[in-house]
Amino acid sequence: MPLPEQPAGRPLKVAQFTDNYGPGSNGLMYAVQQLEGNLLDAGHEVIVVAPATKGPNPHHGRPGRTEMRLPSVRVPKMPTRVANGRHFDRTMDRIAELRPDVIHVHGFGPIGALGTWVSRRLDIPMLLTWHTDFDAYADHYSTVLPLLTGVVRAFARLTNGEVLNADDLRLAEVRYEDRGRSTALLLGLCQKMLESAVLVTTPSPKTATRCSQMAPTANVRVVPNGVDPLPPGPPPFAGPDGPLVLYAGRIAPEKGIPLLADAFTLVHARRPDARLCVVGDWERYPSIRRVLAQGRDAGRIILPGEQKRDALGAYYGMADVFAFPSLTDTQALVLHEAALAGLPIVSVDHELRLVIDPGVNGEIARPTPASLAAALMRVLDRLEDDGWRSRAKARSIELASQWTIESQAREMLATYAEVADRSPVSVG
Incomplete structure (x- = not known):
């Protein structure tokens, strides 16, 4: 405006x-x-x-x-x-x-x-x-x-x-x-x-x-x-039978994508109906490309590629939880975008809490596959409770709305x- x-x-x-x-x-x-x-x-x-x-x-x-x-x-x-x-x-x-x-x-x-x-x-x-x-x-x-x-x-x-x-x-x-x-x-x-x-x-x-x-x-x-809310849109692909975990943003060595992929392998072992969607240019770095392609070929990971920013609202809209495996961000606008969309958030950065109220609208894990997987599972389990989901959504929107x-x-x-x-x- x-x-x-x-x-x-x-x-x-x-x-x-x-x-x-x-x-x-x-x-x-x-x-x-x-x-x-x-x-x-x-x-x-x-x-x-x-x-x-x-x-x-x-x-x-x-x-x-x-x-x-x-x-x-x-x-x-x-x-x-x-x-x-x-x-x-x-x-x-x-x-x-x-x-x-x-x-x-x-x-x-x-x-x-x-x-x-x-x-x-x-x-x-x-x-x-x-x-x-x-x-x-x-x-x-x-x-x-x-x-x-x-x-x-x-x-x-x-x-x-x-x-x-x-x-x-x-x-x-x-x-x-x-x-x-x-x-x-x-x-x-x-x-x-x-x-x-x-x-x-x-x-x-x-x-x-x-x-x-x-x-x-x-x-x-x-x-x-x-950050203002992104425009919503129709689902960009057919959703999975179970919960959808989303990461959206730049994909680079410092963003912790292999950590997230390893953690989701553990999540998928317990929740075979769950899927991880990674939105971004996932083919730029060979080591990251290899890890994500393995998850895609195994049916765990969805890779729609890089998207224009205004198109991301549709991805936030169909997700159940936002995962953030980076330790190097100074604010991470994607966290605010996800929170404005009402998503609970699971992060590994204990210092970046502007839009995360641990236990209320998400979790903060240690930067290890087991800890991140456990935090994701705790949130996915809580989402079965409609009351918790509603409170988490309200808290995410409340926190992110402070900075327009x-x-x-x-x-x-x-x-x-x-x-x-x-x-x-x-x-x-």
Whole structure:
């Protein structure tokens, strides 16, 4: 729903620096594009700085919007492109001409680092939104680290050591010496980016804790991403005779899909009429493809492939329970979508509880096949009780309804005005 123009306060110009703007759809890209639309709808201007990629761009050509795409390279074995460091000086000159009121940095990649540099050099206040559990992702995406290490070193030279210096690196290596030099370099940069921001927003208390651990002096505020119910639709396939467990979302090594497949093998042994539906691009990673194909061939798993976001409402509508096997998400919009559809949820992430009230509308298991299977069975058994099912549905909807697209938009627009009226935080 478009927001009315702001009744008070000056129009703002906000520069969004993001390393993740396609090509495939993902939660971060969706969040950034939602913010773009909120700002434009309210009569503000937006500058988007992102890697050159092919991807969906619903705001292209709208008045008040400027887009800068920087040369990029593909990350090996991943559907991702990152800026390669070229045209950084040219981009800063262009930003200086446009003179935004706020720099909004999304994440810690090359363009996020560029946004921090631009903020410091041009004396523009910076808002940083921390979308990613970097500590967890580093374990899964070791191939990315050498690429980003080069950017860190170049960034340190460009800033003459103002953002990253030898003392910072030594401290990082002591705190994270078992994670490797590449991870230590990046954690040192992450710390300085957090400390450089006037305000850091995170989508969940889990991520706020991570940020405060990394940079205790950072000014951190929790602002969950807003989600509205997805449109319902007719069942996309013939439902099973028994209960349907659903996972929908991005399928990648850090998402815990093999864990879910192993757990459901145990569930299926007790409930042969149950089925697991995994919605997403399940063929991208060979090891995951192999596990899911085995479950499909055995008749346990349904694999409809990747679906457009608006089509997911039909899958939520025919499911009985939503399973979430990831430990690396910072909010997980799919959890909110599932809760808004009234589904009970079984998760393995004890820190991510925005829409889960254990025992009331779901369960939180340990990240092992046996524990996850046991939690799924407890929920499936309770669903036989119509009263429990009704209470679980009401609680899921109640929790998820706290953060709508409109309420988040109003909070973020007020946050932009707040940051624009402050002086940038200086770090030594």
